[in-house]
Amino acid sequence: MSDQATRTVVVTQRFFDEETISYLHSHGCEVRLADLPPGKADGELTEGSLVQLLADADGWIVGHARVTRALLGRLPRLQVIARRGVGYERVDTAAVADLGKVAAIAVGGNDACVADHAIALMLAVNHRLRESQMQMNTGSWAILTGADLYQKTVGIVGLGRIGRGVVQRLKGFETRILAVTNDPDAAWARQCGVEYVDLDTLLALSDVVTLHAPLTPETRMLIDAQALARMKSTAVLINTARGGLVDDAALLDALKAGRLAGAGLDVYLSESDPSYTSVTNALIALPNVVATPHSGASTREGLNRTNQIAAQCVVAVLDGGEPPAGCAIADGRHRV
Incomplete structure (x- = not known):
């Protein structure tokens, strides 16, 4: 397990509930919610903005931002990327594995x-x-x-x-x-x-x-x-x-x-x-x-479920374990 005093989880999604924040806190994680511009989602953030947000992050709970090889190469400390959702066409899974990181999705939440x-x-x-x-x-x-x-x-x-x-x-x-x-x-x-x-x-x-x-x-x-x-x-x-x-x-x-x-x-x-x-x-x-504006998964209950699963994935990896069944989409920890 990494030093819990330095376990930082950055969330670049809106509607992140207090129960999930408490869960992360109880597992030794500092939680930092990105201050997104009004009306903007993380998919609209530039690579430079993401690097600034994630420079000291151990875990990242992401929405629709593109997780590219170039971005990951600038984030050596980052260990795990968890999508609050199930689609992952914007995640370069090969780069995740090559760079020794883990990527996961929130299977079953929405x-x-x-x-x-x-x-x-x-x-x-x-x-x-x-x-x-x-x-x-x-x-x-x-x-x-x-x-x-x-x-x-x-x-x-x-x-x-x-x-x-x-x-x-x-x-x-x-x-x-x-x-x-x-x-x-x-x-x-x-x-x-x-x-x-x-x-x-x-x-x-x-x-x-x-x-x-x-x-x-x-x-x-x-x-x-x-x-x-x-x-x-x-x-x-x-x-x-x-x-x-x-x-x-x-x-x-x-x-x-x-x-x-x-x-x-x-x-x-x-x-x-x-x-x-x-x-x-x-x-x-x-x-x-x-x-509708890609909001099918955005009920209060659905968001809370996917928040929780994404958080469980982050904690599991930071603790040196495995994400919940079916959630891991790339795992390069044994390659480096």
């Missing part, structure tokens, strides 16, 4: 709230809640007819923890559930009433397509113009996973042309590629798009 959020977006888009309120704000109480989720066909792309949580929630709507996954489990599928199909079949048959796949080179732009063209014109696309899964420009074209009924979006390509900012702005201005 599964429930993101699954809830996906269902909320399905209902909001199908019931045209945004369009109705926009009309009411102009004085019109004309009734817009929506669409049921009840007994519809829902296609789920990706059956990890969140995708399976969506399956459980859809049971109450008596939906037919189609799924695409790289890891099929026949027994589980029979038990839950899930049909495994290929992507083309899923797109063609589904009334709602909801994305829960990780962003990898293979899944980048998975839903492009050709994929959107395979969907029903009455269908809805939901993305609470990663913006890079969808070609947002193609989605915008499909929605404007009436080739898709609507979309529920919590993530955007512009988050990783600022050249798509105008596309994002045009998407969220459409009346048949229900948009």
Whole structure:
């Protein structure tokens, strides 16, 4: 174990709860919360700003900042990086391992709230809640007819923890559930009433397509113009996973042309590629798009769970142990 008097944990995320701070204190850690500029997230901090914040840190609880080889090379004291979340495409895991550090994610902390959020977006888009309120704000109480989720066909792309949580929630709507996954489990599928199909079949048959796949080179732009063209014109696309899964420009074209009924979006390509900012702005201005600012995991309960898991990862590594099961994504302690 390192000298507890010098165990410094820097948190570059908002909404870090007192219970988790107390947990870190009780395990010999000084906690320093970054004073982020109003309206800014840590993903917008420069490398120089991050170095200033983290120069004397042993542990770092991070949100969306890019964890690069160049940054880590300037932080020799840093031992562990814990993401308050589960996506880690912004973490250079090879660099973490090469430099003898550990990176971890908060597995299981936000599964429930993101699954809830996906269902909320399905209902909001199908019931045209945004369009109705926009009309009411102009004085019109004309009734817009929506669409049921009840007994519809829902296609789920990706059956990890969140995708399976969506399956459980859809049971109450008596939906037919189609799924695409790289890891099929026949027994589980029979038990839950899930049909495994290929992507083309899923797109063609589904009334709602909801994305829960990780962003990898293979899944980048998975839903492009050709994929959107395979969907029903009455269908809805939901993305609470990663913006890079969808070609947002193609989605915008499909929605404007009436080739898709609507979309529920919590993530955007512009988050990783600022050249798509105008596309994002045009998407969220459409009346048949229900948009949220990558907030699907940001319930009070979900944030507290992910804070706690990230803190447990930090403490475990600083104590010379292993992060909770499934949380470690890179461990280079035995390489140096």
